[in-house]
Amino acid sequence: MTRQDFIEEVSNFSELIDFCAETGCSELEEVYDEYTYYEIINEDIVQWARDGDWKSLYNILDSLPDGYDYYTCEYGEWTGLGWDEFHDYKENVLLWADRNEAFDEEEEPETEPEEDECEEYEGFAEEEEISLLDMMCDEAPAHETESKEEEKLEEYEVEWNADVQELEWDEEDFSVEDILEG
Numbered sequence: 001m002t003r004q005d006f007i008e009e010v011s012n013f014s015e016l017i018d019f020c021a022e023t024g025c026s027e028l029e030e031v032y033d034e035y036t037y038y039e040i041i042n043e044d045i046v047q048w049a050r051d052g053d054w055k056s057l058y059n060i061l062d063s064l065p066d067g068y069d070y071y072t073c074e075y076g077e078w079t080g081l082g083w084d085e086f087h088d089y090k091e092n093v094l095l096w097a098d099r100n101e102a103f104d105e106e107e108e109p110e111t112e113p114e115e116d117e118c119e120e121y122e123g124f125a126e127e128e129e130i131s132l133l134d135m136m137c138d139e140a141p142a143h144e145t146e147s148k149e150e151e152k153l154e155e156y157e158v159e160w161n162a163d164v165q166e167l168e169w170d171e172e173d174f175s176v177e178d179i180l181e182g
Contacts, residue, residue, distance in 0.1 A: 003103040006094065013070045013086055016093060023102040027092045030072050031081065037071040041078075 001009075001019070010016055013031065020028045032040065041064065048057050065071065068080030081089075097103055 001104060002106050003094075003097070004106065006097065006103065010090060013081065013089070016086070016090055020093060023097065023100075025093055025096050025100075025102070027096050028089060030074065031089070032071050032073070034069055034071070037078070040073075 006019065010019055013028075014033075017028055017031065017033075019025070045057070045061075048060050064078055065080035068082065070081040072079050072081055072085075079085075
């Protein structure tokens with residue numbers, strides 16, 4: 001498991017305990033699941049009953065946490081483990097794994113684009129130079145030589161100039177009244 005996989009995938013005590021078992025981490029040695037907790041308490045009840053009276057046994061049993069999936073015992077005091085404690089334990093295991101090089105090496109991400117990204121660019125195998133004339137004129141083929149392109153450009157310039165000259169007029173030919181009348 002890589003470090004990133006551990007951070008993203010280990011999300012409960014069961015997975016954290018499994019990781020520790022696989023890597024030899026002892027950070028969770030004193031963490032018990034609910035079933036093991038009840039077994040330990042059942043074994044201890046006999047001893048507590050021998051050591052005291054029923055009131056002391058009642059007080060001990062009343063002080064025990066209940067309703068958690070995982071428990072820990074430190075210096076004879078049982079504590080139920082919740083979400084906050086899980087994150088503390090996970091951080092401790094992460095630090096242990098970093099110090100002991102317990103993680104697999106990170107895999108290098110692929111640098112090639114995925115198939116979906118390439119589909120829209122199919123057909124553009126090589127980069128072609130396309131002139132402005134080719135882009136603007138449907139009739140101009142893409143593989144025309146420069147001299148043919150220049151000839152076409154000159155031809156369009158001549159036609160354009162001729163069209164513009166036909167549109168030119170003298171200001172004297174028209175008056176504002178002529179334009180308004182019709």
